[in-house]
Amino acid sequence: MNFAELEKTNVTDKVEKKGRFNYLSWVFAVSEFRKACPNGRWEIARFDDLPYQKTENGAFVSVTVWPEVDKDMIFFEQIHPVLNNQNKPIADPNPFDVNTSIQRCLVKAIAIATGIGLYIYAGEDLPPNDGDADVFIAGDDLETLTAMHDEVVTDKAAFLKVAGATSLETVPQKNFKRLMGLLQKKLDMQRKPGED
Numbered sequence: 001m002n003f004a005e006l007e008k009t010n011v012t013d014k015v016e017k018k019g020r021f022n023y024l025s026w027v028f029a030v031s032e033f034r035k036a037c038p039n040g041r042w043e044i045a046r047f048d049d050l051p052y053q054k055t056e057n058g059a060f061v062s063v064t065v066w067p068e069v070d071k072d073m074i075f076f077e078q079i080h081p082v083l084n085n086q087n088k089p090i091a092d093p094n095p096f097d098v099n100t101s102i103q104r105c106l107v108k109a110i111a112i113a114t115g116i117g118l119y120i121y122a123g124e125d126l127p128p129n130d131g132d133a134d135v136f137i138a139g140d141d142l143e144t145l146t147a148m149h150d151e152v153v154t155d156k157a158a159f160l161k162v163a164g165a166t167s168l169e170t171v172p173q174k175n176f177k178r179l180m181g182l183l184q185k186k187l188d189m190q191r192k193p194g195e196d
Contacts, residue, residue, distance in 0.1 A: 006032075006036055006115040006116050009032060009117070015120060021085075022120055023120075024120055026103040029107040029116060033065075033110045042110075043064050044061070052098045058081050061098065061105050062078065062080070063105040063109045065106075065109040076112045076113040080104055080105035082098055136165075142169065145183075148187070152190065162179070162182070
């Protein structure tokens with residue numbers, strides 16, 4: 001298994017949208033995991049013989065993934081709350097709710113263990129691509145980012161660190177959407193209620 005290579009696996013056409021959230025199809029994640037890690041396995045945690053644990057804060061599931069059972073027994077555990085399709089905790093989950101959360105948890109554990117689909121959890125649309133490393137924002141994107149930056153950012157050095165750049169002109173194109181999202185959130189927080 002090569003994490004750096006598997007992280008570049010383009011899973012965009014296997015992503016399902018539910019409400020505002022993107023999910024990688026568990027069928028695809030399992031298929032890619034089995035191809036990449038033929039000796040790998042996963043295990044669903046049991047809590048008093050149930051595949052979930054109910055707490056005062058909601059219900060949780062847990063999945064552990066071993067990418068290569070024959071190698072040092074390195075494993076990756078993921079804990080996931082039982083959520084509805086708005087990503088809100090479900091106080092009394094039914095079997096379907098629990099099963100759905102187990103599948104989501106498995107996909108996340110596979111992503112953490114192998115890199116397959118990991119970029120989805122960073123809010124990116126496409127996997128990392130070494131060929132994009134030197135592609136910087138330009139044109140309208142640079143103008144838009146600069147205008148938003150000048151309106152919102154107070155600590156320019158911290159912003160550039162988050163942007164992975166030494167100046168606005170060297171912001172990687174692949175970071176544009178994420179940075180615009182962060183700036184928009186900050187702008188929304190700065191605006192007073194009722195302002196447009």
